[in-house]
Amino acid sequence: MPTETLEYDYLIVGGGASGLSLAYHIAQEPRLAGQRVLLVEPDAAKADDRTWRYWAAGETPFAAVEGHRWEQLVVRAPDFEKVLRLAPYRYRMVRAGDFYAFVDAALASRPQQFTRLTGHVTTLAEAADGHGAVAALADGRQIAARYVFDSRLPKLARDPTRYRYLEQHFLGWEIETDYDVFDPDTVQFMDFRVPQHGQTRFVYSLPFTPRRALVEFTVFSAQVLEKAAYEAELRIYLAEYLGGRPYRVVAEEGGSIPMTDHPLPDRLSAHILHLGTRAGRSKPSTGYTFARVQRHTARLVAALAATGHPPADATGDRWQFGLFDTLLLDIMQRRGEVVRDIFSQLFERNPVQRIFRFLDEETSWLENLKIMNSVTPGPFMRSIGQVLRGKPGRR
Numbered sequence: 001m002p003t004e005t006l007e008y009d010y011l012i013v014g015g016g017a018s019g020l021s022l023a024y025h026i027a028q029e030p031r032l033a034g035q036r037v038l039l040v041e042p043d044a045a046k047a048d049d050r051t052w053r054y055w056a057a058g059e060t061p062f063a064a065v066e067g068h069r070w071e072q073l074v075v076r077a078p079d080f081e082k083v084l085r086l087a088p089y090r091y092r093m094v095r096a097g098d099f100y101a102f103v104d105a106a107l108a109s110r111p112q113q114f115t116r117l118t119g120h121v122t123t124l125a126e127a128a129d130g131h132g133a134v135a136a137l138a139d140g141r142q143i144a145a146r147y148v149f150d151s152r153l154p155k156l157a158r159d160p161t162r163y164r165y166l167e168q169h170f171l172g173w174e175i176e177t178d179y180d181v182f183d184p185d186t187v188q189f190m191d192f193r194v195p196q197h198g199q200t201r202f203v204y205s206l207p208f209t210p211r212r213a214l215v216e217f218t219v220f221s222a223q224v225l226e227k228a229a230y231e232a233e234l235r236i237y238l239a240e241y242l243g244g245r246p247y248r249v250v251a252e253e254g255g256s257i258p259m260t261d262h263p264l265p266d267r268l269s270a271h272i273l274h275l276g277t278r279a280g281r282s283k284p285s286t287g288y289t290f291a292r293v294q295r296h297t298a299r300l301v302a303a304l305a306a307t308g309h310p311p312a313d314a315t316g317d318r319w320q321f322g323l324f325d326t327l328l329l330d331i332m333q334r335r336g337e338v339v340r341d342i343f344s345q346l347f348e349r350n351p352v353q354r355i356f357r358f359l360d361e362e363t364s365w366l367e368n369l370k371i372m373n374s375v376t377p378g379p380f381m382r383s384i385g386q387v388l389r390g391k392p393g394r395r
């Protein structure tokens with residue numbers, strides 16, 4: 001029996017944050033209205049299992065599904081506390097379920113252009129004629145496309161002698177109280193007043209109303225913890241923060257985000273490009289991904305619309321920011337507890353807008369120098385030595 005081959009202009013593998021973001025940006029680009037897009041995702045109904053937090057100035061494509069916006073941010077450490085006004089930025093939150101529904105509706109309104117298929121892509125290869133790529137599905141079907149965009153999470157062949165591998169792992173409780181206690185205008189970016197245990201540990205809180213907040217205990221380290229360990233930390237923290245008063249846990253969010261300087265290239269080959277975490281869009285030193293995914297997919301779509309092809313440099317990454325990420329990862333891996341001082345100094349001595357621009361990799365050399373001058377150089381100097389000697393070290 002001949003194998004069925006489906007033909008499309010673009011095949012998007014995976015309907016998570018990056019696959020759906022690419023589809024959404026394509027749907028918004030009139031010059032690509034004639035391109036037929038197939039999106040393959042194994043989960044027929046994706047779970048509302050995460051919230052995406054990010055900062056942005058001005059309007060964003062997903063303003064309609066923003067669950068909350070914050071105008072200020074607070075950073076706390078044992079002997080430091082600073083509240084910072086974010087304008088023109090705002091800190092934002094989008095719940096995954098709302099994002100999926102919003103993009104689903106945008107794609108469903110263009111049935112000629114977008115087709116969705118529930119299935120597993122098993123293999124991808126360049127087409128024999130050199131004019132596109134072919135994908136095989138687990139059910140035996142084949143798909144031919146001019147370009148494939150693959151967002152399956154990468155399986156890394158780890159090389160700890162050359163690269164650093166950490167996880168940002170966390171458990172968050174969305175809690176409710178019967179009394180006013182939170183400031184819904186102020187996101188608590190990092191509260192380092194928790195024992196560090198030689199790692200980078202902090203509590204991050206998103207207050208939605210004076211009586212409701214998501215409070216997350218977060219660790220940057222190589223190994224995730226038992227669930228009970230996060231729960232114990234949250235209980236201790238909340239007892240202190242709320243002065244022993246009661247609260248109810250109404251929802252829970254846990255997860256782990258890879259933080260690594262292992263190379264994650266923007267493509268496999270000429271017609272098979274990468275997206276999301278697979279394309280290195282999780283910022284190695286912070287784990288923030290969502291806004292980087294938006295910039296990457298918007299850049300791909302702009303080039304496809306203008307030239308018919310993805311850009312030669314799909315991410316636009318600049319090497320010096322990769323070096324900063326590596327240095328921070330190295331410090332986290334060797335002496336995680338000093339990250340508390342580095343972040344406290346950063347927020348004490350720089351406008352938050354400069355820090356956001358730095359983390360967005362938009363700062364100039366001069367601004368980078370100001371950032372580097374604002375923190376104690378010792379840990380960075382030691383890490384530069386380690387990195388130059390090619391030693392992703394232990395403590």
Ligand SMILES: Cc1cc2nc3c(=O)[nH]c(=O)nc-3n(C[C@H](O)[C@H](O)[C@H](O)COP(=O)(O)OP(=O)(O)OC[C@H]3O[C@@H](n4cnc5c(N)ncnc54)[C@H](O)[C@@H]3O)c2cc1C
Pocket residue numbers: 013014015016017018019040041042043049050051052053054119120121122151152153253254255256257275276277278282287288289290291
């Ligand atoms: C709990 C949690 C909270 C997070 N919070 C934030 C945050 O606040 N801010 C932020 O910037 N980042 C956050 N992140 C990190 C990052 O934004 C997410 O991990 C994001 O989902 C990554 O997008 P992605 O498209 O690379 O991967 P995913 O969203 O995981 O999408 C990959 C998709 O590929 C599909 N797939 C897998 N195998 C196949 C196959 N064989 N064929 C076809 N499809 C396949 C999967 O089902 C999935 O839908 C968070 C991560 C987690 C886990």
